[in-house]
Amino acid sequence: KYLQCEHRVSTIHRLLFKANITESHVEKKAHLHLKKxxxxxxxxxxxxxxxxxxxxxxxxxxxxxxxxxxxxxxxxxxxxxxxxxxxxxxxxxxxxxxxxxxxxxxxxxxxxxxxxxxxxxxxxxxxxxxxxxxxxxxxxxxxxxxxxxxxxxxxxxxxxxxxxxxxxxxx
Incomplete structure (x- = not known):
């Protein structure tokens, strides 16, 4: 069970990291669009x-x-x-x-x-x-x-x- 929990925590961290990158990417694109x-x-x-x-x-x-x-x-x-x-x-x-x-x-x-x-x-x-x-x-x-x-x-x-x-x- 400990390994399963550790794997889930690791998966959650990866997903959060990807979500932050995606959110940052969207914000940058929106900011660039508004500059035009x-x-x-x-x-x-x-x-x-x-x-x-x-x-x-x-x-x-x-x-x-x-x-x-x-x-x-x-x-x-x-x-x-x-x-x-x-x-x-x-x-x-x-x-x-x-x-x-x-x-x-x-x-x-x-x-x-x-x-x-x-x-x-x-x-x-x-x-x-x-x-x-x-x-x-x-x-x-x-x-x-x-x-x-x-x-x-x-x-x-x-x-x-x-x-x-x-x-x-x-x-």
Whole structure:
């Protein structure tokens, strides 16, 4: 009986060791999967034209998704929702045709707080502006782009107005 008990204990130890290795392996794979977050989207899915001007700040919904690894960007709302706590890099680019009364101004917003803007105003010709930022985000933080009131942006098949971001590393 002693040998049977010793054999069972040995078997249990082996199974626990294998279970720990498997659990560790699964955790590592899950952690690696969560690290893959990147998106890039353009304002219009088809056609061409200006969006705006509007009398109020307006959330821009970037419909043409070029990349959405991790599916953290929603092309129906224009919102990027952080899936993991980490450091992220975002960029906005705005294109427009000059107009005497309307410049082009977009603002990157985090949880309803303006973070930075990309602004340009010319009376004629083409114009573009861009900006980028690195942010520490918590799970569930929302990042999106607003068109500033009384301004406009232009887009067509050449993707003049874009919103992009990616996870640099988790925290």
């Amino acid at each position: 977050v990147a998106f890039s989207a353009s304002l219009l899915a088809s056609g061409s034209g200006h969006t705006g001007p509007f009398d109020t700040h307006t959330t821009l919904v970037f419909k043409y998704v070029l990349t959405n690894i991790g599916n953290a960007y929603n092309p129906d709302t224009g919102f990027f929702i952080a899936p993991v706590r980490g450091v992220y890099h975002f960029e906005i680019k705005s294109g427009a045709y000059g107009h005497p009364s309307h410049g082009s101004a977009t603002v990157l917003v985090k949880n309803d707080q303006n973070v930075f803007a990309a602004w340009e105003h010319q009376t004629s010709g083409t114009m573009s502006s861009s900006n980028g930022v690195i942010l520490l985000l918590e799970v569930g933080d929302v990042v999106f782009v607003r068109l500033w009131h009384h301004t406009r942006v232009y887009d067509n098949e050449h993707n003049h107005s874009t919103f992009s971001g990616h996870l640099i590393f988790t925290m």
